[in-house]
Amino acid sequence: MKLSDYVIKKISDYTNYAFTGQGGSVVHLNDSLSKNKKMKIIPAQNEQGASLAADAFYRASGKLGVVVATSGPGILNTLQGMACSYYDSIPGLYLSGAPVTGSIKKNKKLRQLGFQEMQVVDIVKSMTKYAVRLKKAADIRYEIEKAVYYSLEGRPGPVLIDLPDDLQRQEINEKKLKSFKPSNKLIKINHSSIKKLNYLFSKSKRPIIILGNGVKISKTDKKFYKIIKKYKIPFATTWATTDLFEINDSLNVGSFGVYATRHGNFSIQNADLLIILGSRMNGTQIGTASKFATNAKKVLVDIDKSELKEENKVKVDCKINIDLSHFVKIFEKSLKKIKTEKKWYEIIKLWKKKYPTVQKKYFKEKQYANPYVFFDRLSKNLKKNDVIIPDASANLVWFYQAFQPKKNQKIFTALNHSPMGYSLAAAIGAAVSLNSKKEIIAIIGDGSVQMNIQEIENIKNYNLPIKMFIIDNQGYGMVKQTIDTWLNKNYVGCDKSSGLSIPDFIKVFNSYEIKSTEIKNNFEIEKKIKQVLNFKGPIMCNVKVSPNARIIPKLKPGFPLHDMLPNLSRSEIEEQMRIIKN
Ligand SMILES: Cc1ncc(C[n+]2csc(CCOP(=O)(O)OP(=O)(O)O)c2C)c(N)n1
Numbered sequence: 001m002k003l004s005d006y007v008i009k010k011i012s013d014y015t016n017y018a019f020t021g022q023g024g025s026v027v028h029l030n031d032s033l034s035k036n037k038k039m040k041i042i043p044a045q046n047e048q049g050a051s052l053a054a055d056a057f058y059r060a061s062g063k064l065g066v067v068v069a070t071s072g073p074g075i076l077n078t079l080q081g082m083a084c085s086y087y088d089s090i091p092g093l094y095l096s097g098a099p100v101t102g103s104i105k106k107n108k109k110l111r112q113l114g115f116q117e118m119q120v121v122d123i124v125k126s127m128t129k130y131a132v133r134l135k136k137a138a139d140i141r142y143e144i145e146k147a148v149y150y151s152l153e154g155r156p157g158p159v160l161i162d163l164p165d166d167l168q169r170q171e172i173n174e175k176k177l178k179s180f181k182p183s184n185k186l187i188k189i190n191h192s193s194i195k196k197l198n199y200l201f202s203k204s205k206r207p208i209i210i211l212g213n214g215v216k217i218s219k220t221d222k223k224f225y226k227i228i229k230k231y232k233i234p235f236a237t238t239w240a241t242t243d244l245f246e247i248n249d250s251l252n253v254g255s256f257g258v259y260a261t262r263h264g265n266f267s268i269q270n271a272d273l274l275i276i277l278g279s280r281m282n283g284t285q286i287g288t289a290s291k292f293a294t295n296a297k298k299v300l301v302d303i304d305k306s307e308l309k310e311e312n313k314v315k316v317d318c319k320i321n322i323d324l325s326h327f328v329k330i331f332e333k334s335l336k337k338i339k340t341e342k343k344w345y346e347i348i349k350l351w352k353k354k355y356p357t358v359q360k361k362y363f364k365e366k367q368y369a370n371p372y373v374f375f376d377r378l379s380k381n382l383k384k385n386d387v388i389i390p391d392a393s394a395n396l397v398w399f400y401q402a403f404q405p406k407k408n409q410k411i412f413t414a415l416n417h418s419p420m421g422y423s424l425a426a427a428i429g430a431a432v433s434l435n436s437k438k439e440i441i442a443i444i445g446d447g448s449v450q451m452n453i454q455e456i457e458n459i460k461n462y463n464l465p466i467k468m469f470i471i472d473n474q475g476y477g478m479v480k481q482t483i484d485t486w487l488n489k490n491y492v493g494c495d496k497s498s499g500l501s502i503p504d505f506i507k508v509f510n511s512y513e514i515k516s517t518e519i520k521n522n523f524e525i526e527k528k529i530k531q532v533l534n535f536k537g538p539i540m541c542n543v544k545v546s547p548n549a550r551i552i553p554k555l556k557p558g559f560p561l562h563d564m565l566p567n568l569s570r571s572e573i574e575e576q577m578r579i580i581k582n
Helices: 003-011 027-035 047-061 079-088 120-127 137-152 165-169 191-203 213-217 221-231 239-244 262-270 324-334 342-354 360-364 371-381 394-402 422-433 453-461 477-486 505-511 522-534 570-580
Strands: 017-020 040-043 066-069 092-098 130-133 158-164 207-211 235-237 273-277 297-302 318-321 387-389 440-445 466-472 515-519 539-544
Touching: 003 027, 003 137, 003 158, 003 165, 017 027, 017 047, 017 422, 027 040, 027 066, 027 165, 040 047, 040 422, 047 066, 047 079, 047 092, 047 422, 047 453, 079 092, 079 120, 079 158, 092 120, 092 137, 092 165, 120 130, 120 158, 130 137, 137 158, 158 165, 191 273, 191 297, 191 318, 191 324, 207 221, 213 221, 213 239, 221 324, 235 239, 235 262, 262 342, 262 570, 360 371, 360 522, 371 394, 371 466, 371 522, 387 422, 394 440, 394 466, 394 477, 422 440, 422 453, 422 466, 453 466, 466 522, 505 515, 505 539, 515 522, 522 539
Parallel strands: 017 040, 017 066, 066 092, 092 158, 130 158, 207 235, 207 273, 273 297, 297 318, 387 440, 440 466, 466 539, 515 539
Antiparallel strands: none
16 A cells, blocks of 8 residues: 555544645645545645644544645645644644655755755644654554644644655555554642642632633533532633633623733632633733732642643642543532632622623714624624634734623634634634534634635635624734834834735625625624625625724733723722722
């Protein structure tokens, strides 16, 4: 059997799609893909699109995303999606072609020997869980099994196998290939830390459980929710898990962080115990570390030991290094009666009512579509089961601040890497992973569309049910807001007046033969959203937003989470923070 046929046969045990680029060193892999009846391919217009689609393929369906790209420029283009997967713990298998073995340099100091030769393994080392160049054909089964194992086990992430062209063409005897046997290294539970957790819980009057990406990855959301319900424990989600829990649940305190909600932030800042599950508490979640939830004892549970080292400077009182699927069972068994105060529930309810993010006055704006109104109405109109993929920047924040998810909706983006243009390519991976059976909603800023505009040719070509909403504020809104804060509005390269022009997207999409429409102001929002959602097939809707629209509320740099912009009066803030003193 030809080695490349074997590779594809093997990966068809894990998945049914590959996102591909072409080139001299992957013609054999692509040929084998085309001949394998279990596999389908989507050839991306740019390999970056392939990598983003593969990332989303897994997020939408739980099936392994596979990327094929030629040596040198091809595989280099895929680093964007690889980074998205690595930083968000998403599995993925990258197969790169390499020149024939004889054209791969041996002397480290030599820059390049073969055409398009590149030290791919070195380049991707810091963004993969495992990366290897195949040395001999007989190792192929071992390497594929090892790579896939590492991609999926523990904290998942992407892996890469670099396949020299001559080895791809080599004949192998399938029966004689050695296999990979993983060693079972279970993380040992530290019982004293579980005891400490229970002790802290027994003392707590105002606890909050924070459910991070680890909860999604380990698929433990329902199990944790059972505990939350049983013991009536208030909880907060991160952006990664907003779609797993009802926003109107009285125990859900709402989102917290630099770009979140006032009610969520007041809750976190007033808590006396935070149990943080599978969340790395990054800067956008905590603001200034020394001012983050200073009244709370903190328990951090994470599968990755490195996340427990307090590099983010948040002092943790109890660290538990364990897989959440294991922890949830221990937690359930060990939890005793808890002493949450009645007034803790009451005040959380009050904050949610008092500080809505989508304010009534936004609906009265006449000239443009207000982004909060738009996302409020979009969330009301989307159906259960829809898949929603926001992109990056201000429109991403507006989305998460205003959107109210419905049951069984899937919402994801590349949370930690957040490259502009993610959602257009990701939507393709999501659509094909679900056999186009669900509607895919891609949301993107006008500045980001151009980063992956080429992939809409595939959306048209495969007639994928993707509804694209461009939030058109004529430039890089979020960057402008940052410049407003630090550099007195000296905009550089972020709108037409500062040297960066934005094309007319209606014309652009028309030339790709994709239907398009526009929302010009608040009054058109409801009707146009309905029209777009009722349209069969791909469609783009350009939503006109004021170039001056800003993220509200937002944290001032250096301030604690409870002190967001626009400023509340000192007395109002103090009143909200008084609960901890009483
Ligand atoms: C590939 C890439 N380059 C640069 C950035 C830095 N960056 C983050 S947001 C942004 C501007 C995005 O503008 P737009 O898509 O119009 O979104 P808006 O803020 O206006 O909603 C930039 C340049 C990035 N995230 N990704």
